[in-house]
Amino acid sequence: MPIRRDDRGRYVEVELGRVEESLWLRCTECGELVFRRKLRETNHICPRCGAYFFLTAQERIASLCDEGSFQPLTVGHSSSDPLGFVDRRPYEERLAEAQSLTGLRDAVMVGRARVSGHPVMLAVMDFRFIGGSMGWVVGEEIATAIEGAAEGKNPFVLVVASGGARVQEGTVSLMQMAKTVAARSLLAEAGIPFIAVLTYPSTGGMLASVASLADVTVAEQGAMIGFAGPRVIEQTTGERLPAGFQTAKFALEHGIVDQVVTREALHDELGRVLGVLTEGGHAE
Amino acid sequence: MPSEEPIRVLEAKVAELRQMVVDGELDLKEELELLERKLHGLKEKRYASLSDWDRVALARHTDRPRGLRLVEAVTESFYELRGDRAIGDDPALRGGLARLGGHRAVLLFHHRGATAEEQRTCRSGMAKPQGYRKALRLMDIADRLRLPLVTLVDTPGAYPGVEAEEQNIAGAIAACIARMLSMRVPTISVIHGEGGSGGAIALAVADRVIMLENATYSVISPEGAAAILWKDAGAAPEAAGALRITAPRLLELAIADEVVPEPLGGAHNDPAATADALQAVIVRHLGELHVRSLDERMAMRYKRYRHAGGSRSNPDQG
Ligand SMILES: [Zn+2]
Numbered sequence: 001m002p003i004r005r006d007d008r009g010r011y012v013e014v015e016l017g018r019v020e021e022s023l024w025l026r027c028t029e030c031g032e033l034v035f036r037r038k039l040r041e042t043n044h045i046c047p048r049c050g051a052y053f054f055l056t057a058q059e060r061i062a063s064l065c066d067e068g069s070f071q072p073l074t075v076g077h078s079s080s081d082p083l084g085f086v087d088r089r090p091y092e093e094r095l096a097e098a099q100s101l102t103g104l105r106d107a108v109m110v111g112r113a114r115v116s117g118h119p120v121m122l123a124v125m126d127f128r129f130i131g132g133s134m135g136w137v138v139g140e141e142i143a144t145a146i147e148g149a150a151e152g153k154n155p156f157v158l159v160v161a162s163g164g165a166r167v168q169e170g171t172v173s174l175m176q177m178a179k180t181v182a183a184r185s186l187l188a189e190a191g192i193p194f195i196a197v198l199t200y201p202s203t204g205g206m207l208a209s210v211a212s213l214a215d216v217t218v219a220e221q222g223a224m225i226g227f228a229g230p231r232v233i234e235q236t237t238g239e240r241l242p243a244g245f246q247t248a249k250f251a252l253e254h255g256i257v258d259q260v261v262t263r264e265a266l267h268d269e270l271g272r273v274l275g276v277l278t279e280g281g282h283a284e
Numbered sequence: 285m286p287s288e289e290p291i292r293v294l295e296a297k298v299a300e301l302r303q304m305v306v307d308g309e310l311d312l313k314e315e316l317e318l319l320e321r322k323l324h325g326l327k328e329k330r331y332a333s334l335s336d337w338d339r340v341a342l343a344r345h346t347d348r349p350r351g352l353r354l355v356e357a358v359t360e361s362f363y364e365l366r367g368d369r370a371i372g373d374d375p376a377l378r379g380g381l382a383r384l385g386g387h388r389a390v391l392l393f394h395h396r397g398a399t400a401e402e403q404r405t406c407r408s409g410m411a412k413p414q415g416y417r418k419a420l421r422l423m424d425i426a427d428r429l430r431l432p433l434v435t436l437v438d439t440p441g442a443y444p445g446v447e448a449e450e451q452n453i454a455g456a457i458a459a460c461i462a463r464m465l466s467m468r469v470p471t472i473s474v475i476h477g478e479g480g481s482g483g484a485i486a487l488a489v490a491d492r493v494i495m496l497e498n499a500t501y502s503v504i505s506p507e508g509a510a511a512i513l514w515k516d517a518g519a520a521p522e523a524a525g526a527l528r529i530t531a532p533r534l535l536e537l538a539i540a541d542e543v544v545p546e547p548l549g550g551a552h553n554d555p556a557a558t559a560d561a562l563q564a565v566i567v568r569h570l571g572e573l574h575v576r577s578l579d580e581r582m583a584m585r586y587k588r589y590r591h592a593g594g595s596r597s598n599p600d601q602g
Contacts, residue, residue, distance in 0.1 A: 082537070082593060083528050087513035136593055143590060165481070165503045167513060170527040171539050172593035174481065174503045178489045181461045182589040205503070208442075208482040212458035227454035227482070228444030237445045246449060254450045 027051055043263050052222030052263060054200050056102065057109040057126035060159055064267055065122070069114035073121075075144045080136050082172040091168040098129045106137040107162065110145035112154065116271025118278060121149035125161040127201070134206050135166035139176025142210065143183035150186040155193040155274060160211045164204020177209035184210055193277045195270065198223050198248070198257060216273050219248035219257040220266060288549070291330060294323045327548050334498070337521035339530045340506060342498035343478050347552035349559065350438050350477050351395035351409070352378070357559030358436075358566070359384045362391065365425075368417035371451065376406045376443070377415030377487075379422045384434065385567035390426035392419050392487055393436035394477075410443035416456035416486055423463045432470040432570055435487040438477030440505070442486070460486035465589060470573035470581060472566055475499045475531075475540070476551075491585050492569045493539065495531035496562070497546040501539065502529035539593065542569075 024033040029051035039045075043063060044053040055063065061070050085091040099105065107129035113122045123145045125132045134142075142158070149156035165173040187194050196214035198207075201224040208227055219225060226246035233239060244250050248260040261269045301316050334342070342348070355362055364380040367373040379392040396409035426433040442453055464471060464487070473490035479501030488501070495501065506524035510517055524530075534540040544565050547554035573581060 083526070085526055087509075087519075087523070087526065088515070139593075167504050167509055167527075169593075170503055171501050171529060171534060172537065174485050174501075175539060175589070175592035177458075177482070177485055178461055178465070178589040179592050181458065181489075182465050182586055182592075184462070185465060185586075205482055207454040208457040208486075209461060210458070212452075212455040213462055226449050227442065227457070228449065233444045233446065233449070236443075239446050241446060245446065254452065256452050256455065 025053065027053070045263060052200065052220070054127050054161060055263075056128060057104060057124045057161075060124045060161075060199075061109065061113070061122070063263070064124075064159070064270065065113040065115055066117065070111050070122070071113065072109065072111040073141075073145060073148060075110065075141050081168075082136055083168070083170050085168045085170070087168070094130060094168065102126055102128050104129055106135070106141065107132045108138045108141050110141045110148075112148070112152070115157070115267065115274060118271065118274035119152075119154050120157045120274065121145050121152065121154045122157050122159070124159040125206075127161040127163070130166060130168075131164075132160075132162035132201075132206075133164060133166035133173070134162060134176045134180075135169040135173050136176060138162075138166070139173075139179045142180045146180070146183040146186060149194075150190040150192055153190065153192060155195060155277060156187055157195045157197065157270065158211065158214065159197045159199060160202040160206060161199050162203070162206035162211075163201055164206050174205065177205050180210035181213060184213055193274075195273055197266065197270070198225050198251070200224050203227065203229065203246075216277075217257045218259045218261050218266075218269060218273075219251050221248055221260055221262045223248040223251070225251040225256060288330070291323070291326055291549075294319070294326060298323055331549050335521070336524040336528075336530045336533070337506070339498045340500055340524050342546075342550040342552075343500045345550060345552050348477060349551055349555035351393065351398070353398065353555075354436060354476065354559065354562075355382070355391060355393055357555060358563045359391070360386075365422060366418070368414040368421060370417060371414040374412050374415030374418060375402075376409050376439075377411035377419055379419065381431070382434070385563050385570075387432065387567060387570050389432045389434045389570075390422050390429075391434050391436070392422055394439040394483075394487075396438065396477075407443055409439040410441060411439065411483060412443045412445070412448050413451040413453045413456040416442075416453070416460050419460055419487060420456075420463055423460075423467060427468050430469055432472065432573070433464075433467060433490070434566060434570075435471075435473045435490065437473055437475045437479050437484050437487050437501075438499075439480050439483045440478055441480035442483030454482075457482045457486040461489050464489040465585065468578060468582070470570060471585075472569050472573075474562065474566065475501050476562070480505065489589060491573055491581060491588075492541050494542050494544060494562075494565055494569065495534060495540040496544050496551060496558070497531055498550055499531050500524075500529040501531075501534055502527055537593070 027046040030049035032048040081091050108125045110123045123142050194214045196217045199220040203226050224246050251257045252260050298319050305312050359382040362382045378395045382389050382391040394409040395406050397403035397406035471490035472492045473488040474494045476496040476499050506520040509523040510519040531543045535543050547557050551558040
């Protein structure tokens with residue numbers, strides 16, 4: 001788990017133990033050095049303490065979809081820099097770096113796939129790509145995937161791994177909240193189900209827009225679900241955060257999600273939900 | 285922001301002189317005219333080229349007309365509605381029924397509080413889930429009664445607190461965005477102070493987005509961006525520029541539709557003139573929206589937000 005408590009009982013965010021080139025990864029929870037290939041066998045769960053390492057988009061697709069069923073959607077654009085933004089480094093440089101690290105165009109992969117035999121439209125976010133933040137391209141890809149789902153009459157499955165809005169795109173990133181929510185109305189018009197899977201992390205502007213508007217919302221064990229970051233809350237209010245704050249269990253207990261599911265069970269769980277939603281019956 | 289001191293000193297002198305003229309003590313008309321011209325020149329020079337950071341300071345100015353005071357200045361009458369019918373009432377996000385330039389409307393606005401004590405109660409305009417759920421209730425009323433919706437946005441952001449998280453503040457904001465997009469009546473948002481992130485966009489997904497000249501609308505405060513990206517609190521002025529959060533920049537990005545000029549030196553220098561100008565612009569947009577059919581307005585709104593923020597990155601999209 002990438003969130004732990006420090007000795008004063010407060011929550012601190014710690015570096016996620018993934019270094020792309022190394023053979024071993026350090027578990028941020030128990031400190032164990034885990035052989036990478038071993039992690040692949042355990043679905044990226046620490047063999048010593050059971051902590052969840054986050055999944056890349058490619059790994060998530062492999063673990064969720066029926067083998068070989070994922071067909072990426074072609075969305076015709078490249079990563080953009082709407083403001084020509086430069087802080088200590090140009091945003092374009094950060095984008096190029098994230099692209100070479102992840103092999104992705106931006107922080108989401110969209111495409112058609114099958115889950116337990118059910119055809120779906122899938123959007124899977126990747127936390128490695130600038131914290132899975134939602135800028136113009138992510139908004140555009142999610143909106144395009146939703147349009148594809150509505151047209152093709154396939155349920156839309158969104159796997160969230162996002163820290164929120166992409167700061168480097170300023171107010172344009174804020175607009176992506178409106179863009180993705182606008183697209184979502186097409187699903188309602190077409191009577192197409194929308195399932196959200198909240199993983200680590202599902203926070204900020206992502207949670208305050210399309211990710212909160214699914215028909216069925218399941219949280220993966222190990223998820224972090226919340227609007228404001230723990231540090232922001234402490235600094236603004238001086239409040240002490242309760243144990244288990246913003247965990248999947250917390251979200252379930254406060255009525256924010258329908259179910260908490262382990263990583264191993266997620267594929268079957270989605271299959272069950274899709275089965276109930278799409279098989280037989282008299283839905284017009 | 286550079287000092288306003290020389291202007292304030294000259295203003296005091298001019299006022300003194302004017303009083304002497306009124307009292308008939310001395311014949312100082314010529315001197316007075318000269319000084320008034322000089323004062324105006326000084327103000328024009330001072331305020332002609334405001335930096336983005338100057339505008340951030342003006343947006344946050346303590347004397348800036350906002351909240352209930354602004355509502356009372358732009359409406360002929362206002363009847364407040366309270367409560368979300370579930371948890372409670374949030375004094376940071378208020379609303380009600382209003383008459384505005386002869387139009388009936390439902391009004392929603394952030395309220396930061398006028399006094400220090402009120403600011404504590406209102407958390408300086410940072411609304412809680414019950415505030416956004418009250419907003420949803422009032423949006424429903426607007427649609428039912430076929431009253432246009434006008435929102436006045438001025439918040440540092442939604443309230444970050446344990447209870448707000450327990451009551452799903454993110455879900456409340458998301459629901460507001462969705463509800464604003466589904467409104468059947470004309471909708472107008474005025475960002476007149478600070479438009480802070482999710483707490484602001486929850487009330488700003490409208491047919492028309494109007495900004496006061498010195499208002500800001502941003503995904504993060506310049507201070508926050510400076511800390512995260514520059515790792516230097518002193519970089520806030522630079523961040524304000526790079527993030528393009530001021531009204532003129534957002535007009536260029538087609539995120540704002542119109543910028544309402546403020547009195548020289550900012551809205552606080554003439555709140556009445558600011559309110560009059562704002563009311564005139566709101567009334568004009570309401571008039572423009574009223575003549576369009578429901579289908580046309582819904583299609584325009586969908587297109588606008590489906591392609592939002594794409595003006596520079598993807599010029600062939602609206
Ligand atoms: Zn471990």
